[in-house]
Amino acid sequence: MRISAMPEEEYLLEGNSACHGCGSSMALRTVLKALGKNTVLVVPASCTSVYQGMYPNSAIAVPVVNSAFACSAAIASGLKASLEHKGMEANVVVWAGDGGTYDIGLQALSGAAERNEDIIYICYNNEIYSNTGIQRSSATPFGAWTTTTVHGKREHRKDVAELMVAHGVPYVATASSGHLDDLYRKIRKAKSIEGFRYIEILSPCPPGWKYSMERTVEIARLAVETGMWILYEYENGILKFTGVSKAIADGKKRMKDVEEYLLLQGRFAHLNAEEIQEIRRYVAEKWRKFAGMRGDGHVVAAEFFV
Amino acid sequence: MFDCYDLFDEVQLFYVMKWEIRLHGRGGQGVVTASKIIAEAAFAEGYQSQSIPFFGAERRGSPVTAFTRISEHEIRERSQIYHPDYLLILDPLVMRTVDVFQGLKSGGGVVISSPSAIERDVFPNIELTVGLVDGVGVSIRNDLVVAGNPVVNIPAIGAFLRIFPEISIECVEKIVLEKFGNRSVRALYSSYDETEVFRIRGSREKKKEERKKPEKVWIPASKPAKGVAGITGYWRDFRPVIDYGRCTGCLNCWIHCPEGSISRKNGDVEIDYTFCKGCLVCLAVCPRKAISSEREVSA
Ligand code: SF4
Ligand code: SF4
Ligand code: SF4
Numbered sequence: 001m002r003i004s005a006m007p008e009e010e011y012l013l014e015g016n017s018a019c020h021g022c023g024s025s026m027a028l029r030t031v032l033k034a035l036g037k038n039t040v041l042v043v044p045a046s047c048t049s050v051y052q053g054m055y056p057n058s059a060i061a062v063p064v065v066n067s068a069f070a071c072s073a074a075i076a077s078g079l080k081a082s083l084e085h086k087g088m089e090a091n092v093v094v095w096a097g098d099g100g101t102y103d104i105g106l107q108a109l110s111g112a113a114e115r116n117e118d119i120i121y122i123c124y125n126n127e128i129y130s131n132t133g134i135q136r137s138s139a140t141p142f143g144a145w146t147t148t149t150v151h152g153k154r155e156h157r158k159d160v161a162e163l164m165v166a167h168g169v170p171y172v173a174t175a176s177s178g179h180l181d182d183l184y185r186k187i188r189k190a191k192s193i194e195g196f197r198y199i200e201i202l203s204p205c206p207p208g209w210k211y212s213m214e215r216t217v218e219i220a221r222l223a224v225e226t227g228m229w230i231l232y233e234y235e236n237g238i239l240k241f242t243g244v245s246k247a248i249a250d251g252k253k254r255m256k257d258v259e260e261y262l263l264l265q266g267r268f269a270h271l272n273a274e275e276i277q278e279i280r281r282y283v284a285e286k287w288r289k290f291a292g293m294r295g296d297g298h299v300v301a302a303e304f305f306v
Numbered sequence: 307m308f309d310c311y312d313l314f315d316e317v318q319l320f321y322v323m324k325w326e327i328r329l330h331g332r333g334g335q336g337v338v339t340a341s342k343i344i345a346e347a348a349f350a351e352g353y354q355s356q357s358i359p360f361f362g363a364e365r366r367g368s369p370v371t372a373f374t375r376i377s378e379h380e381i382r383e384r385s386q387i388y389h390p391d392y393l394l395i396l397d398p399l400v401m402r403t404v405d406v407f408q409g410l411k412s413g414g415g416v417v418i419s420s421p422s423a424i425e426r427d428v429f430p431n432i433e434l435t436v437g438l439v440d441g442v443g444v445s446i447r448n449d450l451v452v453a454g455n456p457v458v459n460i461p462a463i464g465a466f467l468r469i470f471p472e473i474s475i476e477c478v479e480k481i482v483l484e485k486f487g488n489r490s491v492r493a494l495y496s497s498y499d500e501t502e503v504f505r506i507r508g509s510r511e512k513k514k515e516e517r518k519k520p521e522k523v524w525i526p527a528s529k530p531a532k533g534v535a536g537i538t539g540y541w542r543d544f545r546p547v548i549d550y551g552r553c554t555g556c557l558n559c560w561i562h563c564p565e566g567s568i569s570r571k572n573g574d575v576e577i578d579y580t581f582c583k584g585c586l587v588c589l590a591v592c593p594r595k596a597i598s599s600e601r602e603v604s605a
Contacts, residue, residue, distance in 0.1 A: 003557040010566045014581035015533030018564060019333070019366035020454075020541065021585035026564040053534025061530035180561055207334065207366050212453040214586035217562055266453075 001181040007033050016059035018051040021213030023177040023203035023220060024124040025051065028095065030180045031122060031201075034187035037062060039091040040079060044072040044105060046097035047131045048124075069104040072096050073112035076119045084118075091120060091191060098125040098139035101200075102160050109160075113167040113196050120190050120197045123160065126205040134208045141228070142282060143275050145210075145267040152270060156282055161200045165234045165293075170195040172234040173242075176202045178220025182231065182243045193235075202229045210266025219264055225253075226261040227283045230290055238295035249291065258283055324377040325472070326387045329462075330406045331396030332541065334366035336459030340394065341372035343463060343485075347478045348376040356381055367541040367583060369404050376472070394466055395419065396441065396458050399540040401428065407510075410434075415469040417501075419462050421603055429508025439465040439501040442543065446601070448493040454586065456543055460490045464497030533581065538565070542584030544599040546577060552596035559588035559597065 011032035018025040024047060032039070039062045043049050049066055053059045067075045072094045080092040096105055101123040109121060128146055129135040136146040136153055139160070143152045164172045171193045175183040183201060190197040204220050206213040223229040224244045231245040240246070247253035258279050262268040271279075327344065331337040338359040345357035353376050360371040373387040389409040398420040400406060410416070412432035418424055419441030429436075441458035444450075450457040460482060467475050475498055482490045548559075553575065560568045560575050567582040568575050577588075589597040 003561050006561060008570060012566055013530060013532045013534075014565050014567050014578060015535055015538045016565075017368050017535035017538075020564075020583045021587050022564045026562060026587070029564070029566050030561065051535070053528070053531075055526055055528050057531040057534045058528035059530070059532075059534045064528075206453065210453070213366075214454060214590040216564070216585075216587055217591050 001185050003181065006030070006184060007036070009033065009037070011035075011037070011039075011061040013059045013061060016051045016053060018047065019205075019207055019213070021206045021216045022047070022051075023205060023216045024048065024097070024126060024201075026180070026216060027124055027175075027177045027183060027201045027203050030184050031095070031187050032060070032062065034184045035062075035091050035093060035191060038089065039063075039093055040065065040083075042067055042072045042076045042079065042092070042094045042096075044094075044096050044100040045069045045131070046095075046100055047126075048095060048097070050131055069100050071108050072100060072105050073108040073117070073119070073121055076121070077112050077115070077117040080117060080119050092118075094119065094121045096121070096123055097130070098123060098127060098160075099129045099131075099137045101125070102138045102158060106160070110163075110167065113164060113169050113198065116169065116195045118194055118196070120187075120199065122187075123198075123200045124203040125200055126203045126208060127157070128205065128208045130205050130208045142279060143262075143268055143271050145270065146208075152268075152275065161198065164198040165239065167196075168237070169198060170235070171197040173199045174202070174229070174231055175199060176220045176224055176229060176231065177204060178202075178217050178222075178224065179231065179243055186233065186242075189233075208267070210269075211264055215264065219261070222256070222261040222264065226256045226258045227287060228258060228261055228279075230286070232290070239290070239293045240296045241290075241294065249294065322377060322379040324375065324379075324381075325392065325470075326390045327374040327376070327392040327394065328387045328390040328406075329372045329374070329394040329396065330400045330404060331370055331394075331458070331462075332366070332400060333368050333370045334455050335370070335396045336457060337370045337396055338372045340396070340459035340463055341374045343459075343478065343481055344374045344466065344473070345376070346481050347473045348374075350477050350481070351473055353378060353472070354381050358384075358386065360386065367538065368535060369400050371404075390414065392466070392470060393417065394462050396462050398424065402540065403536050415466075417462055417465045417469065419458050419465070426506060427509045427511075429506055430510050431508050434506050434508065435469050435503065436506055437465040437469045437501045437503050439497050441465075441497065442601075444493050444497045444500065448489055448496060450489055450493050454544070457490070457493070460486070460493045461497035464494045465501040467498055468501045468503050538581045538583050539579050542579075542582065542602045544584050544586060545579065545602050546582065546584065546586055546588050546597050547600055548575065548577065549596045549598065550574070552594045554594055554596075556593060558591045558593060562587050562591045 012029045041064045044067045076092050076094045127139045135148045138158045142156045173186040204216045231243045241249045341357040345355040348355040355376045358373040392415045394417045407430045415435045417437045421440045441461035442456045444461040445456035560570045567578045
């Protein structure tokens with residue numbers, strides 16, 4: 001995908017109140033370019049619901065319905081039904097954070113997935129409740145500092161993308177703010193598919209992850225290069241790795257050590273060797289599991305485990 | 307036997323010194339931390355004190371307020387501060403979007419962190435003591451740029467101590483050293499030394515409230531607009547500058563700018579400085595190193 005082929009139109013307008021270097025607004029810009037004008041967003045409480053601005057103005061140039069935390073997937077289902085009833089074609093898309101997806105919105109999400117509603121659900125995952133000042137969510141990784149896990153979180157994160165694969169919906173993909181071309185392609189593909197589609201984007205958050213704001217892209221890429229975040233697509237019952245993750249799985253690229261990713265972020269600064277080892281173990285286990293699920297060929301031995 | 311009515315026998319009348327301080331800045335500048343440090347230092351000096359952050363959505367860059375109360379006696383109020391004795395303005399640009407002087411008492415004190423002098427017509431028409439310091443400059447000189455943001459709260463405290471003699475700098479030093487280490491202590495002292503203190507009576511005219519005209523009200527749907535958070539170009543500490551001699555038009559900066567502040571009309575990329583927040587993501591992703599950063603000085 002050439003960058004110049006992406007549309008010039010902007011649907012996330014300048015001068016919004018997202019932080020400097022925000023990984024979620026970076027991703028949302030690309031997502032809206034891929035979705036185009038004929039789109040309705042459902043946005044539950046989140047950073048986006050704040051940085052979109054207040055009445056009478058909106059920083060988002062497509063219609064947005066702001067929903068309560070727990071019900072975004074239900075509202076999107078209803079919206080889609082109503083548009084269909086009126087004979088109108090539009091992409092109905094939920095844009096929710098990990099708090100609104102992993103925790104508070106999970107039942108509505110699972111319900112909409114099970115009913116195979118014709119909507120796209122996008123989770124921008126910054127691994128915290130950033131909007132309320134950095135509290136842990138169930139997407140927060142092991143060891144990460146948040147204001148409610150001051151000595152580092154003791155549990156590993158849950159994985160909702162995997163949970164959506166288990167729901168057997170038509171399309172699931174993971175993406176990252178560091179690979180916008182890959183993200184663009186996946187959104188375009190999702191747009192062309194009917195039924196329930198789930199896409200989860202790892203979106204670094206400079207104040208929440210405690211790193212210097214210009215490094216958002218670098219950190220998002222390191223997450224993939226160290227195997228902490230796996231890029232894949234699940235379609236018609238088949239799971240395929242994509243991009244850098246595919247290169248790693250095919251043995252064409254060596255997986256970097258997780259430390260390269262962890263050391264750049266203040267939220268992991270307190271980790272000791274034992275805890276870092278625990279993260280390594282988790283990554284290796286995750287890869288082993290995904291290798292077993294891979295549907296488009298074998299994974300080259302266990303070479304990617306550093 | 308003890309009778310609670312005995313308590314009424316002795317009616318005490320006493321006067322208490324109490325100071326109320328309001329801090330203004332932008333998210334990420336450590337406004338709330340500054341409020342806490344001042345409260346802690348006052349407590350260590352033997353006063354009662356409290357620090358209250360303004361409750362709102364947490365967002366780097368947007369205006370932030372915090373409050374500190376210091377008193378010789380127990381403090382019972384839990385409210386925000388509406389009539390401060392002192393103001394700390396950590397970023398001069400906040401004055402453009404927030405009426406920072408609201409409720410400030412005559413005879414009060416103002417700390418402003420600014421690289422340049424402040425015009426008389428910025429201050430309200432009351433007697434004021436001003437402590438002026440280039441907080442960003444102090445921070446840069448003392449190597450206190452953290453995660454791309456110059457730390458300006460410590461320099462602002464240094465300046466505050468010059469106009470607020472109730473707290474000694476040694477007392478603040480202890481707290482700053484313990485929390486933030488040596489570099490911050492150096493910044494505290496250099497700001498204390500560099501602060502220019504003067505008295506001023508401002509000349510700002512009170513804005514006349516314009517009467518609003520009646521409008522027709524439809525279903526309240528928001529309309530797309532740029533600048534929902536104001537002129538976010540004011541958030542910049544560093545300005546990205548494109549060297550067109552090196553630029554190949556690869557568009558990496560364009561697609562990665564979180565703000566959408568880079569346009570690509572006629573094949574050339576161009577930065578819109580009205581809204582560019584200065585995150586420098588564009589600089590980090592440019593494969594040709596065609597983007598450099600310059601300190602922003604246009605206050
Ligand atoms: S807190 Fe994080 S996710 Fe929220 S606007 Fe700021 S950078 Fe973006
Ligand atoms: S510094 Fe660069 S990437 Fe950041 S807002 Fe400005 S133009 Fe965009
Ligand atoms: S990333 Fe650098 S080389 Fe590419 S268009 Fe931007 S300034 Fe030019």
